[in-house]
Amino acid sequence: MSSTREKQLDNIEYNALLLAVKERISEASTSAALAVNRELIFLYWHIGRTIHLKQRDEGWGTRIIERLAGDLKREIPDRKGFSAGNLNRMIQFYREYPALLTHSSGKNHAYLPEDSPQAVGKMETKRSADAISPQAVGKLEKTSGASSSGNESTISTMKDQKQASEAALVLHVPWGHNMLLISKVKDMKVRRWYMEQTVVNGWSRNVLSSMIESDAYERSGATLTNFDERLPEGQAALAKEVFRDEYSLDMVPDFGEAVKERDIERALIQQLERFLIELGIGFTFAGRQYHLELEGKDYYLDLLFFHTKLRCYIVIDLKIGEFIPEYAGKMNFYCNLVNERMREEYMEPTIGLILCQEKNKVVAKYALQGMREPIGVAEYKLNRRLPKTLTSDLPTVQQIEDKLNTSGV
Template sequence: MTKGLFNPKDYEIFLLDLKSRIRSAQIKAALAVNRELVLLYWQIGRDILVRQEQAGWGAKVIQTLSNDLKQEFPEMKGFSRSNLLYMRAFAQAFPDEQIVQEVLGQITWYHNIALLDKLKSNEERLWYARQTVEHGWSRNVLVHQIESGLYQRMGGAITNFDRALPPPQSDLATQLLKDPYHLDFLDVTSSVQERELEKALVDRIREFLLELGVGFAFVGSQYHLEVDGDDYYIDLLFYHLKLRCYVVIDLKVTEFQPEFSGKMNFYISAVDDLLRHPEDRATIGIILCKGKKKTAVEYALRDVNRPIGVSTYQLKDSLPEPLKQSLPSVEQLEMEMETIIAEVGMVDNSNTADS
């Protein structure tokens, strides 16, 4: 190879690699700074608690401390009286420094404030914190997930996964399913027909993917399958990237009926035979219906060998009034979805650089 010749292709690859490494370093640096800041706030809150408990300092000391710290560190914006009170509440709620370093330090201080404001249980706070880390939720998405009761809805579907799937996959699949699914972003009423509901979901597929959760990739609607010369159409077909399997969703605008499980069993068998790659795991079916009765669903799934879950959905006109008011608009959801996509892209870039 002749020295001194400039190869544009080699340079482009070199530049892309450098950009990826720089972005990765920036993300790691930002995370390290965030952890230090959250830990600092926790330590300040802990020290305030100790002095109030042991030295009898009253509540007025918070304002005095705020004034003195703002005077000494005018460039820092975190020493208001209200923020010092949050620091105290943060340390009181989480006395274990290890929890702060390992979990809460991985999300921003504003995320932690939302956890303190919106939730009373530390179990729920830590669950939402871990979900935020795993899925890269912005603060607004975190608040939306809390106000929509995600913690209570996760794993609430009735399934036969424990019998139809091996333990690692069955546990994960069970936790991925919600009950009910909130479809409040749709401009339809509870009297909607199945095809109208399906079309509305496809039209708002980004919001539906946000409600389904991270990992679902949309394959198609009215997905065509040919079996023995006859045509069949799956309402909605997805692929789950973490489970490594197809997910069939059958929409029903009525309460669950036992015959729904037989139809889903057929769809799963057909997808396993016609679409499933040898490295894919067993296809999962979700029957999404307007309502269900627990015993009827359990009887219908008892002797079915294919993995099926039954969940319900709620439209905006069927949601409780307080929840309706707390839910974000379609425009807000679209903005949050764009944020998630950008954050996932950043994480992907950092993973590429690390590899």
């Protein structure tokens, strides 16, 4: 092996090590921050609940918010976060989650009703600090009952478990993230998915907002792969969690109809941080147009990554237009070559991901069946803006204003 190749491999493995250490440090910092965040969420929820009940039961109006904010600022000037705007958000937060999960004396009380003595009383300051396991989030225990009363008990238990799981997610998501989700995502099933992804991937509020705007939930379907047939069961399950059916490449500028694959590659590297966020946690960049030689011929991989959780190389091949079966054979060859020339003993088999603008699932499925290496096929969208033909049909702001003026509105 040439010294240049050894240097390339050393750099890739060092970058993977660096990313793994950074993730460990981040996890430790996150654990400490989560305990603080839980107490803050409970505090804001309790304040929101107290004001809500006063308004509901004693007829207090909205003016009390301004008065309370002013008095809090005078009484505790060193404490921030109690402006009138944030107090209103606390009320909104309580109304959104009126029975937030609490932990006291080692017992879980899922979704306490407003009139519950435990909810009305002083909230315990001691909380469970155990971190949520991403794999455990959203899983419900399956139980069965023979009688109708047993069935009702089972349904009640499942509801309690689901509510407890949702509440635990709320407590693990920072305040700003929670308010962003409340304002932008009304469907609780969709909101729950964004919470899970925030916890698992450590999304910042800006990243979360970007994911919502790009409809990440709608793009989260399973990638079409042959992983089950080509990877061990555990590795296949993890790989299917890593990849998804569609990727948003909004960071790529509009090159028009003449766009080439190399244009997209260059743009992705120029916006590498955003592209890595779109790919998900665990990806470390290894190279673009990565050069490999076989029998005197040169071969170039569009994009090469190493995944720290899968412990394998990932080859990404970008294609303009619709998927065709020949792409699978080419990717199979690339994965073989990387395994032969670059894979170390501790590494899992290389995975290939073919990114194309469109795919026929039946064609892709048949194309992958004959491949020996693990390969997935996913779509990408360069941008999600309105097409020009539709945009031209929409009224301008001036046209709307003129219409309103003439109608007397």
